[in-house]
Amino acid sequence: xxxxxxxxxxxxxxxLVLYALTLDLKDNPMVPVGxxxxxxxxxxxxxxxxxxxxxxxxxxxKNRPKEAPKAKLxxxxxxxxxxxxxLYCVALPGLGFRIATFTYVxxxxxxxxxxxxxxxxxxxxxxxxxxxxxxxxVFERELSVLLPRGAxxxx
Amino acid sequence: xxxxxGTALVxxxxxxxxxxxxxxxxxxxxxxxxxxxxxxxxxxxxLPFTFGLDPLQGLAAMTGVYVGGSxxxxxxxxxxxxxxxxxxxATTFDGHPMARKGQPGRAIWLGVWASFFGGLLGGAFLILAxxxxxxFALEFGPWEFFSLFVLALSMVAGLVESSLAKGLVAGGxxxxxxxxxxxxxxxxxxxxxxxPSLEGGIDFLPVLIGVFAFAQVMTEVERMGGxxxxxxxxxxxxSLAVSHLKVIWEILSRPFLLLWCSFIGVLIGVLPxxxxxxxxxxxxxxxxxxxxxxxxxxSGSPEGIIASxxxxxxxxxxxxxxxxxxxxxxDAVTAVMLGALTIHGIQSGPLFIQQNPQLAYGIFAAxxxxxxxxxxxxxxxxxxxxxxxxxxxxxxxxxxLVLCVIGAYALNNTMQNVHILLAFGLLGYAMVKGGFPLAxxxxxVILGDQIEINLIRAIMTDADPWLFLTRxxxxxxLVLSVASLAFAIWQHRxxxxxxxxxxxxxx
Numbered sequence: 001x002x003x004x005x006x007x008x009x010x011x012x013x014x015x016l017v018l019y020a021l022t023l024d025l026k027d028n029p030m031v032p033v034g035x036x037x038x039x040x041x042x043x044x045x046x047x048x049x050x051x052x053x054x055x056x057x058x059x060x061x062k063n064r065p066k067e068a069p070k071a072k073l074x075x076x077x078x079x080x081x082x083x084x085x086x087l088y089c090v091a092l093p094g095l096g097f098r099i100a101t102f103t104y105v106x107x108x109x110x111x112x113x114x115x116x117x118x119x120x121x122x123x124x125x126x127x128x129x130x131x132x133x134x135x136x137x138v139f140e141r142e143l144s145v146l147l148p149r150g151a152x153x154x155x
Numbered sequence: 156x157x158x159x160x161g162t163a164l165v166x167x168x169x170x171x172x173x174x175x176x177x178x179x180x181x182x183x184x185x186x187x188x189x190x191x192x193x194x195x196x197x198x199x200x201x202l203p204f205t206f207g208l209d210p211l212q213g214l215a216a217m218t219g220v221y222v223g224g225s226x227x228x229x230x231x232x233x234x235x236x237x238x239x240x241x242x243x244x245a246t247t248f249d250g251h252p253m254a255r256k257g258q259p260g261r262a263i264w265l266g267v268w269a270s271f272f273g274g275l276l277g278g279a280f281l282i283l284a285x286x287x288x289x290x291f292a293l294e295f296g297p298w299e300f301f302s303l304f305v306l307a308l309s310m311v312a313g314l315v316e317s318s319l320a321k322g323l324v325a326g327g328x329x330x331x332x333x334x335x336x337x338x339x340x341x342x343x344x345x346x347x348x349x350x351p352s353l354e355g356g357i358d359f360l361p362v363l364i365g366v367f368a369f370a371q372v373m374t375e376v377e378r379m380g381g382x383x384x385x386x387x388x389x390x391x392x393x394s395l396a397v398s399h400l401k402v403i404w405e406i407l408s409r410p411f412l413l414l415w416c417s418f419i420g421v422l423i424g425v426l427p428x429x430x431x432x433x434x435x436x437x438x439x440x441x442x443x444x445x446x447x448x449x450x451x452x453x454s455g456s457p458e459g460i461i462a463s464x465x466x467x468x469x470x471x472x473x474x475x476x477x478x479x480x481x482x483x484x485x486d487a488v489t490a491v492m493l494g495a496l497t498i499h500g501i502q503s504g505p506l507f508i509q510q511n512p513q514l515a516y517g518i519f520a521a522x523x524x525x526x527x528x529x530x531x532x533x534x535x536x537x538x539x540x541x542x543x544x545x546x547x548x549x550x551x552x553x554x555x556l557v558l559c560v561i562g563a564y565a566l567n568n569t570m571q572n573v574h575i576l577l578a579f580g581l582l583g584y585a586m587v588k589g590g591f592p593l594a595x596x597x598x599x600v601i602l603g604d605q606i607e608i609n610l611i612r613a614i615m616t617d618a619d620p621w622l623f624l625t626r627x628x629x630x631x632x633l634v635l636s637v638a639s640l641a642f643a644i645w646q647h648r649x650x651x652x653x654x655x656x657x658x659x660x661x662x
Contacts, residue, residue: 003589003590004318008324011327014331018334018346021346022346025343030341031341031611031615032614032618033611033614035338035340035341035343035345037611038607039346042327042331042603045330046327046328046331052320053320053324073377073378074379075377077376077379078584081376085577089570089573089574089577092570092573093570101557108549108556109550112379112553113547113549127550131553135557135561138204139203139204139565144207148564148570
């Protein structure tokens with residue numbers, strides 16, 4: 001089974017699980033149809049479409065042309081970048097916007113383009129400081145958009 | 156109408172509105188010029204800056220981004236042969252060869268002025284058509300709105316370039332997002348999956364930010380490492396000097412080409428979520444077919460540049476019509492604008508222009524003024540753009556993601572939206588890698604609640620389901636939905652048959 005078939009199966013499974021959950025929803029006497037009416041239509045449709053994707057993937061397996069070799073992609077870098085970003089999102093309420101943003105920008109920049117020597121690190125740190133300070137200044141001070149305060153740092 | 160437009164033009168020309176409009180246009184031009192940064196990503200980055208502004212200031216900034224971004228992509232397309240945005244791909248075909256032949260100034264300015272004239276023609280359509288279309292939409296009941304939204308979704312799912320099945324599944328997944336959390340009619344909890352944070356449902360803006368900006372950044376990150384810097388390809392000794400009158404005459408002496416390609420741009424803009432890239436490719440193809448010298452296309456033909464650039468800027472006007480008259484976003488950029496309207500407590504849809512005439516005409520005025528601003532910015536900064544594209548992505552992407560987080564967080568000052576951004580960023584990236592189109596997904600997320608509300612309203616008014624078919628407009632729209640899917644199936648089969656025939660011919 002190709003990626004399409006696997007994706008189709010995943011969507012089918014999710015649709016069926018959610019469909020089963022809609023059966024527990026109680027109808028509202030105020031309206032002719034309950035809160036589960038529309039979700040059942042949507043999930044039934046999604047289940048059918050994903051089943052169609054699985055079937056067409058299985059039927060088209062023999063006729064599928066060989067894929068041309070693709071350029072080598074750096075998935076390790078994607079995973080690391082995502083990990084750092086996820087840590088940033090998790091740490092934001094604890095560290096506060098300024099500290100978390102500074103740390104995130106320096107770390108992400110260093111991962112995407114590893115700094116060479118002290119000049120490289122100085123550049124990364126300057127970028128982190130500038131981003132954290134300028135965004136805070138523009139949003140909190142100028143545009144009155146509140147940014148997260150740190151529960152651990154109070155900053 | 157003219158009086159309202161005149162007042163709006165005077166209003167937007169005030170410094171208070173002109174500054175955000177100028178900054179938005181500048182951001183759009185720069186974002187458009189940067190390969191790997193789309194107009195959608197630029198407008199998502201600009202979104203949090205609009206939270207602290209009044210609605211017209213914010214929408215003026217966004218309109219500027221849209222207009223500037225649609226033209227900005229041509230700079231790198233012409234000078235480097237790398238389109239800054241997908242809508243500038245067709246400009247590369249003739250713009251870059253013309254620049255390589257020693258006429259970079261002519262190529263750039265043909266593109267800029269064609270964008271200007273195409274954009275203004277799109278603007279004329281926007282101003283003239285929005286009111287009557289909104290009036291027509293006021294005749295709609297829940298049956299018609301339900302059918303209209305279904306048509307929008309089926310068209311988007313059907314017109315995507317990858318598989319139809321994947322387009323439909325993506326649209327279905329978008330609808331699934333809207334059924335989680337609560338029932339929009341009675342506010343009853345449903346399908347919260349045991350997560351209290353889901354009880355209020357899922358806002359579409361963090362989903363959109365995650366799916367478009369985060370997934371886009373990650374697809375760029377995977378190509379990083381070892382690639383040559385764009386700046387290395389730039390010849391900084393280029394002269395972009397040109398006689399503007401000559402260039403303008405070169406465009407205006409082809410009135411049919413300009414009008415036809417702008418019309419194509421507007422038409423494709425009106426259709427939901429197809430976008431400027433399809434408009435410019437289609438217009439380029441049409442220009443080539445209608446040209447007396449089709450053999451010159453691809454080797455620096457001015458007609459190719461005019462076709463591509465006039466259509467992709469006219470496309471902006473068409474997209475704005477759909478959102479202002481029907482409340483359906485024409486593409487991802489107008490979807491963010493829809494979100495900005497919601498943040499300011501303004502309901503888009505057919506009543507928008509009637510209830511908020513100053514804001515609606517303010518958007519028209521901002522759209523018109525953004526065009527000369529775009530010309531001015533490109534005139535002053537086109538050469539400078541060559542330096543901007545050398546900004547390292549390793550520095551740019553973390554900053555873009557920080558602005559995305561601010562955009563999501565500031566919607567209602569909770570971390571919940573940041574977590575949604577993260578989750579949907581991952582889903583969006585997975586969808587991109589799996590070849591699932593994002594446009595139907597996001598349209599499903601945006602329209603899901605409205606589809607449900609109108610379906611339930613229709614049933615509450617009259618339980619007869621045949622009314623969806625027997626009411627003329629509703630029935631017509633549903634027939635069009637089926638026809639668009641049938642057309643998509645036919646097109647996919649024809650494409651497959653052609654590909655198979657070409658493969659046989661190779662042997």
